[in-house]
Amino acid sequence: MVPERVSLITIGAFNLPKLRTFYQELGWEENDISSDHYAAFKTAGVILSIFPIEELAKDAGVQINHDKDTFKGITLAINVDKREQVDATIEEIRRVGGNILREPSDAFWGGRTAYFADPENNLWEVAWNPASVFDERGAMLSF
Incomplete structure (x- = not known):
């Protein structure tokens, strides 16, 4: 049986220092192993790491799509505790230079949502x- 968990998400970076700075400016805490060649940020449920895309592709044995503006077919999410936190979070992301793709709006399913892209067009939903349930660390248990 495959364990039902996501423990680490790695984003392949074209410009690691620039991408690392973006997440630092969001106020995210880095793990002690972070350096100019690899960055790891502590989150409520998983570790978010940033690694040079060339090295990541080599490790996985795949080719790189050098068009960083192409949608990669994946979004990451920051789920918040209160409706108004969507708007406040998007404003903070805007302040540090995130590209707001969809302004905060009420969703058809009863929540509130917005989208942004980091400097390398990795898409995030806020x-x-x-109905979300979080544990004491802020990790999402269900929705």
């Missing part, structure tokens, strides 16, 4: 779902 969402509030009234």
Whole structure:
């Protein structure tokens, strides 16, 4: 059986220092192993790491799509505790230079949502779902 967990998400970076700075400016705490060649940020549920895309592709044995503006077919999410936190979070992301793709709006499913892209077009959703349940660390348990 494959364990039902996501423990680490790695984003392949074209410009690691620039991408690392963006996440630092969000106020995210880095793990002690972070350096100019690898960055790891502590989050409520998983570790978010940033690694040079060339090295990541070599490690996985795949080719790189050098068009960083192409949608990669994946989004990451920051789920918040309160409706108003969606708007406040998007304003902070805007302040540090995130590209707001969709302004905060009420969702058809009863929550509130918005989207942004980091400097390398990795897509993130900021969402509030009234049915979400979080543990004491802030990790989402259900929605």
